Amino acid sequence: MPRTIIPIGPYHPLQEEPEFFILTVEGETVVDIDLRMGYNHRGIEKLCERQAYDQVTFVVERVCGICSTSHPFAYTQAVEDILSVEAPPRARYIRTITAEGERIHSHLLWLGLAGHFLGYNTIFMWCWKLREEILDVMEILSGNRNNYAMFKVGGVWRDIKAEDIPTVLKKIDSIIPTLEKLKKAVMDDPVLHARTKGIGILSKEAAINYCALGPTARASGIARDIRKNCPYGAYAEIDWEMIVAQNGDVFDKVVVRINELFESIKIIKACLTRLPQGEIDCGIEDIPPGEGIGHIEAPRGECFHYVRSDGTNRPVRHKIRAPTFMNLPTFKETVIGGSIPDAAIILAAIDPCYCCTERMAVLNRKGEKLFTGEDLIKLSQEKTEKIKSKMGRK
Amino acid sequence: MGILDKAFLKSLWVFHLATGSCNNCDIEFLDCLTPRHDIERFGMLLVGSIKHADVLLVTGAVNRQCIPRIKRLYEQMPKPRLVVAIGECALSRGVFMHSYNCPLPLDHVIPVDVYIPGCPPRPEAIISGIMQLIEKRKGQPDEAKA
Numbered sequence: 001m002p003r004t005i006i007p008i009g010p011y012h013p014l015q016e017e018p019e020f021f022i023l024t025v026e027g028e029t030v031v032d033i034d035l036r037m038g039y040n041h042r043g044i045e046k047l048c049e050r051q052a053y054d055q056v057t058f059v060v061e062r063v064c065g066i067c068s069t070s071h072p073f074a075y076t077q078a079v080e081d082i083l084s085v086e087a088p089p090r091a092r093y094i095r096t097i098t099a100e101g102e103r104i105h106s107h108l109l110w111l112g113l114a115g116h117f118l119g120y121n122t123i124f125m126w127c128w129k130l131r132e133e134i135l136d137v138m139e140i141l142s143g144n145r146n147n148y149a150m151f152k153v154g155g156v157w158r159d160i161k162a163e164d165i166p167t168v169l170k171k172i173d174s175i176i177p178t179l180e181k182l183k184k185a186v187m188d189d190p191v192l193h194a195r196t197k198g199i200g201i202l203s204k205e206a207a208i209n210y211c212a213l214g215p216t217a218r219a220s221g222i223a224r225d226i227r228k229n230c231p232y233g234a235y236a237e238i239d240w241e242m243i244v245a246q247n248g249d250v251f252d253k254v255v256v257r258i259n260e261l262f263e264s265i266k267i268i269k270a271c272l273t274r275l276p277q278g279e280i281d282c283g284i285e286d287i288p289p290g291e292g293i294g295h296i297e298a299p300r301g302e303c304f305h306y307v308r309s310d311g312t313n314r315p316v317r318h319k320i321r322a323p324t325f326m327n328l329p330t331f332k333e334t335v336i337g338g339s340i341p342d343a344a345i346i347l348a349a350i351d352p353c354y355c356c357t358e359r360m361a362v363l364n365r366k367g368e369k370l371f372t373g374e375d376l377i378k379l380s381q382e383k384t385e386k387i388k389s390k391m392g393r394k
Numbered sequence: 395m396g397i398l399d400k401a402f403l404k405s406l407w408v409f410h411l412a413t414g415s416c417n418n419c420d421i422e423f424l425d426c427l428t429p430r431h432d433i434e435r436f437g438m439l440l441v442g443s444i445k446h447a448d449v450l451l452v453t454g455a456v457n458r459q460c461i462p463r464i465k466r467l468y469e470q471m472p473k474p475r476l477v478v479a480i481g482e483c484a485l486s487r488g489v490f491m492h493s494y495n496c497p498l499p500l501d502h503v504i505p506v507d508v509y510i511p512g513c514p515p516r517p518e519a520i521i522s523g524i525m526q527l528i529e530k531r532k533g534q535p536d537e538a539k540a
Contacts, residue, residue, distance in 0.1 A: 011412075011463070016417065017420070018460075038459045039457070041457055041495050043496075046494060065416045065417035066417055145422075147418065355417050
């Protein structure tokens, strides 16, 4: 059968970010997939190396708008790892509340978009309407809808006021009935079952081989969550459950995310009611030479930051590994063998975030010689020698 | 206001272009389409192809890979055409000012009609910006319109 290539992107209505998929198809069946990126690359790791430690939190916040808590959280943990200090308890609770608020809005956003891809615009509108309530909560707590600017090396910038807590708890309680209704609407719909069950299966072995992370891995039966396996923030002090599903298809990824919404609400409520009194900042002044890592569970999986310090006021090296970077290669397993209409939902099922993942590749073309500094000096000296000998000088 | 403008401004169709943004402005714009803000009450509709669009909404710090593509998209747009820059990055590159991959602000690449500042701008700000675009267009003399 002849093979055809279907280009998707880079600017397409499927996702709001630019990325370029190359689907190779035989008839209706997808036989190969390739991905081109770089439309979002902004060189953030390099930018971080010219900022002071306190300024870097604001730069990494803008790695991705949806993960605007995950990256500063991982970064502050990495710097605190260099110092071997821990943030004060109240700061850790405030960080946890912010991170879980972000998880709720991120999962709702994804659920809405997934509904939109399947042709269920009702779910899209419903989820995004519900998401507004969470953004209101975040606005009360942090002062902004999306970029919270709460994180600081050694603590948080902004305290939660005692008079805000009842309002927030009431608002969070008010969304639970709607969320229950949404869960029923999604999980009991026969059409959604037909579209998502048994589609884009990522087996447990494949998930391990591809090093899948977060809800993508947990939907394939891998019980791995940084919040449980390597607790940080206030997660060790609060009761909550890790959600794991077994089949690894698109439906299970939906189930994992919907159930995580309820766990997140549980964590926020527990944190707000048990918020300890005390300092919100441990007053770090100098960062000694050394290196540190920080990893946290972002809405899409493990977010990893590495920071190396040489004792000055800015990092020498800052390395970011976002969860989507590990989840993207699973497309080779899930999309191939499926049909073209299913590809849209499978490509969206890992909740890809291309802004976090962007890399840049520099091509070294064959036949072009690259000159180093030493080569240039040598060439220059040779030219002087030639001119000298021409002019008859020594 | 001529007959062309009367028809044109009644229902602006918008095309959204992310040129290396952090997703925030894009999501705040998508928020405008959803029930709380509902931009469709002003006749605006998000379209999937640049060839159907009247307004180009640009977000993000314009990066090297995007510059030739933005120019190509702008050339493919049918006239009359309007451009809106959303967010601090599209205005002046924001925190990405010193990045090796973001050489130019958007208005050095294509002409921009309305700037909406903010990181990210609230949905209300985006709606207000687009309404100002309509007002601006109404107030212009006919010969100034491209």
